[in-house]
Every structure is written in structure tokens, then in C-alpha cells.
Amino acid sequence: MSKTISEIFEKTVNTFPNKEALYDVRRNRRFTFKEWNNQVDALARALKNEGVKKGDRVSTYLYNNEELATALFACAKIGAVFNPINFRLMAEEVAYILQDAEPKVVLFEQSLESVVSALEERFPTIAFWYIDEDTPSYAANYHEKLSSAPNLVLDETVTEDDWYAIMYTSGTTGRPKGVVHLHKEMVIQSDILSKAQKLDSDDVGLITAPMFHCAELHCAFLPRIQAGTKNVILHQFKPTMVLELVEKEKISKLFAAPTMWNMLLQEELSKYDLRSLKIGLYGATPMAPTLVLACQEKLGIQLVQAYGMTEMGPAITLLLEDDQVRKAGSAGQVCSEHELIIVRPNEDGPSDPDDRLPLGENGEILVKGPCMMKGYFQREETTEKALYKGWYHSGDIGYLDEEGFLYVKDRVDDMIISGGENVYPREVEDTLYEHSDVLDCAVIGLPDEHYGETVVAFVVSKNSLLTDSELENWCKNSDTLANYKRPRKYIFCDALPRNASGKIQKFVLRKQLDELFAE
Numbered sequence: 001m002s003k004t005i006s007e008i009f010e011k012t013v014n015t016f017p018n019k020e021a022l023y024d025v026r027r028n029r030r031f032t033f034k035e036w037n038n039q040v041d042a043l044a045r046a047l048k049n050e051g052v053k054k055g056d057r058v059s060t061y062l063y064n065n066e067e068l069a070t071a072l073f074a075c076a077k078i079g080a081v082f083n084p085i086n087f088r089l090m091a092e093e094v095a096y097i098l099q100d101a102e103p104k105v106v107l108f109e110q111s112l113e114s115v116v117s118a119l120e121e122r123f124p125t126i127a128f129w130y131i132d133e134d135t136p137s138y139a140a141n142y143h144e145k146l147s148s149a150p151n152l153v154l155d156e157t158v159t160e161d162d163w164y165a166i167m168y169t170s171g172t173t174g175r176p177k178g179v180v181h182l183h184k185e186m187v188i189q190s191d192i193l194s195k196a197q198k199l200d201s202d203d204v205g206l207i208t209a210p211m212f213h214c215a216e217l218h219c220a221f222l223p224r225i226q227a228g229t230k231n232v233i234l235h236q237f238k239p240t241m242v243l244e245l246v247e248k249e250k251i252s253k254l255f256a257a258p259t260m261w262n263m264l265l266q267e268e269l270s271k272y273d274l275r276s277l278k279i280g281l282y283g284a285t286p287m288a289p290t291l292v293l294a295c296q297e298k299l300g301i302q303l304v305q306a307y308g309m310t311e312m313g314p315a316i317t318l319l320l321e322d323d324q325v326r327k328a329g330s331a332g333q334v335c336s337e338h339e340l341i342i343v344r345p346n347e348d349g350p351s352d353p354d355d356r357l358p359l360g361e362n363g364e365i366l367v368k369g370p371c372m373m374k375g376y377f378q379r380e381e382t383t384e385k386a387l388y389k390g391w392y393h394s395g396d397i398g399y400l401d402e403e404g405f406l407y408v409k410d411r412v413d414d415m416i417i418s419g420g421e422n423v424y425p426r427e428v429e430d431t432l433y434e435h436s437d438v439l440d441c442a443v444i445g446l447p448d449e450h451y452g453e454t455v456v457a458f459v460v461s462k463n464s465l466l467t468d469s470e471l472e473n474w475c476k477n478s479d480t481l482a483n484y485k486r487p488r489k490y491i492f493c494d495a496l497p498r499n500a501s502g503k504i505q506k507f508v509l510r511k512q513l514d515e516l517f518a519e
Contacts, residue, residue, distance in 0.1 A: 001187065004158050004184075005187065009225060012228050013036075015228060016201060017032065021033040021230060022069065023230070023231075023232045024066040025232060025234050025235065026233075027066070036070070042147075045154065048154075062107060064208070064235050065131065067142060071107055072084075081165060083103055084212035090478065090481065093480060093482060100378065101166055104125075106126055160184035163180055164181050164183045166181075169310040180373055180374040184370070186371070188337065193219045194227050203224070203229040204232065204252050205231050208242055209257065218314065218315075237256075239266070243271075246274050246277060252276050252278045253280075255282070255283075257420030258291060261287070265298055265299070275300065280301045282305055284417055284420040286331065286408070289324075305332055309396075312367060313372075317335060319331060319332030319405075327405050330406060331398070332406065333405055333406070335371075340366070341353065343364055344356075345364045353366055357399075359402055414506055416445035418452060418455060427480075428485055428487060432471065434478075441457055443455060444509055446517070454489065456490075457471070457489070460493060460495060468492075471487070496509070
């Protein structure tokens, strides 16, 4: 088995040099593995010429593009650390990551130029490379950088223990944390997911979920490269485009969040030939049995669920196709070479791995294995807490049944998952508190058939004239809150329930919400 990300890529290039590797739908550009490798080498040389050395960070602030995929492997070849940034983040959120990661180069595109232009002056040491036409004055053109780069030798020694990527994920306080992964961790993850999806070189995969997410990147894209599978890259998810591409490109493997699968089912499926679809991967939340059956019946596809988190690469459990209905609501069984235990939660510090709970009893989910992160970038104390006694403390609550299937019941930190995206209430609450008429607020998730959960804000206002439309505009115009994190419902109240220590009792609010929407 390969030991580094670069070895995975080079092995496939050498095995299938003339096989089609990539189709970038946005630009209508196709590459064989040999042609794509030439692009990867050109970018690697351009980065070296820019002064990027082993261990330096290279960030991408992009939607799904060939350039993002190329950057991943170019970084891997020269030992640079790949850092994909969520394209949904606003200027201040992106600025925080750039300040923390300190990349040498940032790749960005036209759709996100307004965000970059609002912050680029604050980062004079970063080289901003623009991948589209009409390059702004403060940036360099990506394609010109590649074409003009000298023919430098790519002779860096990259080992399995070198850093491969920093993937940012929100912490319990809403502050992003950079998760550091090594090459060997993602090589093993790729091998596990390649087998789970039964990938081979005859498959054609469609990239439609965001590539900045480790779910699409590590559970779908990288395993396909390992198998020699062709990848079709769709700039953004659009149900009709997905279905058209399935028919046109004979897509056989596809990753999507449950929300996305549900959106596909709402289309007029009889208009498309979908017989090429074989296996669909999903994650973020369990899928309802009715939705599983609908996918099987209407799309003719078998489903595989992956549950996990960025810190683990992400997949730690898999629910395979034969168990989708039988074990509905489960996150599956622990992945090969991983260990998973349920322990008694500790509110005063990290839960003790030795305080294990019996089968069927809810507790905190702890896991360890070969794909576990190296740690959080520049956060030693946070890393020690998260990896206490060698186990990753997920903060999720769940239980194991007698067959070893995991059921995730709740999140210790009250995280909301909306449309496959993590939303931490504190981030939203902080933005609402900035409004001069907001006295108190609390944010929780409301179950939603379409998005999994929607964000709901309970608000105590200083001014009886404060309206939900005013708060909606406030959040829309915020530089610190991404669009998907905005509340979709506002409930005004006289006071929020708190315990003796002053903490908001969100379980009381959830009960109120259930009663309100049950009427």
C-alpha cells in the first residue's frame, strides 16, 4: 500500500496514464491522468518558485474546481500543507483562518473575489492567485504562474509522517480549529473507503458536495484516485445538473448528504437514464428508512453511510448497504483498525476512557485508530484535552447495540447540523448579541425533513418593536456569520430559562419548540 498521498497519485498515473481522470464541468475541460499529472507538476514548480517549502501552508478558497484537486496533489509532491477553506465563510471568518494558518499562497476564484478583496490588504505576505480571467490588481493569475514557472526539480523527500493537510473545523466555542492530518492517516482512510464503496477503475465518480469538506475529499475523491476512477467535478450542487451528468457521464458512484439525496428525489426522475448508478455514499446525519427505500427504488442505488468527524479523517463507522433498513437510525459499525467505546460523560473535564458503559447505555463516544489527527494546529492544551489518554473525545452522545452498531443520539456541545453543515450556536448567538436591541438569546436546532435541522433563535429584546425581519437583515449583512448559519426562525420571549449557575437550559427550549410546532 502507498505511504503518502503523492504515492497514491503517482501509482495511479503510472497505471492508467491515458485513461480519463478528470472532467471539470464548469470549464468543459477534460484530462487524462498523464495530462493531469502535468498540471500537478506545473503547479508544484510554480509553488516552489514562489518560495513555498516543505511544511508551508497553501490555502484554497474555491468552489469545486480542477484547480482545487490539482493543488491537493501538488502540495503532496513538495511536502507543502494543503488547507482548503470553506467557500461559505464570510470575510472575517476567512481572515481568522488566514491569520492562524499563515499560508504562503491562497488560490481563489471570481465567485469569491469580493470576500478576498475585503481582507487582502491585511495579509501583505500572502500571494493571492486568481484562477479565472480578469485578474484583480492585488492578485496574480494562477494559469500564468503555471505557464511561466521554471523547470525546477521536484525532489523533496515526503514521508508518511509528514503533515498532509490542515482542515479547519469550528470548536465548541465557535472558533475554528485547524485539524492536522499526516499522510499515512489519509492513505489508510482512503483504503478503507475504497473497499467500502467497492471502487474500481471502471467506475465514474461525481463530485458535487463541497471539496473543502473531508467527507467529499477523503471519503469519496481520494479513494477514487486510489482506484483509478474517473472524477467528474461539478462546481456547485444543482439537482438537475447532477441527474444530467449521471446520464451523460455514466456516473456510478456519488457522495451526497441526506438533504441532497432528498432534493434529487424531488426531480422528475423519469426524464433521465440513471441505470449507471450503483453505490451512493452519505454522511452528516442518519437517513430515514423511507428515504433509503426511495433512493433504492427510484434511483436504483445502494447506499453506504459514513459517520465521523474531521479529527478522525473523518470516517469512524460505516453502515453498509445490506444494513440500511435493518439498522435504520444507526451510524454503523466501527471501521477496520479503529476502536470505539462509550464512556460516562464528565462535565468537569475529559471523560475517562476507563469508565466504560454497558451496551445500550448512552454516553460519550470515544474513538481511536490509525486515521486519528496529529492534533490541533498551535493548540497544545486543546489537543491534550481532545486526545486524553490516547482517545479522541468526540463530544457526541450515543450507544452501542448488541451487534456493535453505533447510534448517535445527541451532541454534547449542542451542535446543529443543517444541510450537512455544522453550525455551532455560540457563533450565531454572538452575532445576535451585537445587535443593540438584543438583550438575551439562545440558538438551537429544529428537526427539518429537508435540511436535517434548521437554526432557530430564541430572543429576548430590549425593544418591543424589534422584528424577525430586522434580525434577518442583521445576520445577512454580518461579516462574521456565513449564510448557512443564519436562523430561519425567530421566537421572541420575555426571558430564557436558566439553571442556578446561570446557564441557559436548552432542553427546556427544545421542549417548548416541540410543543409550539406540534400545534
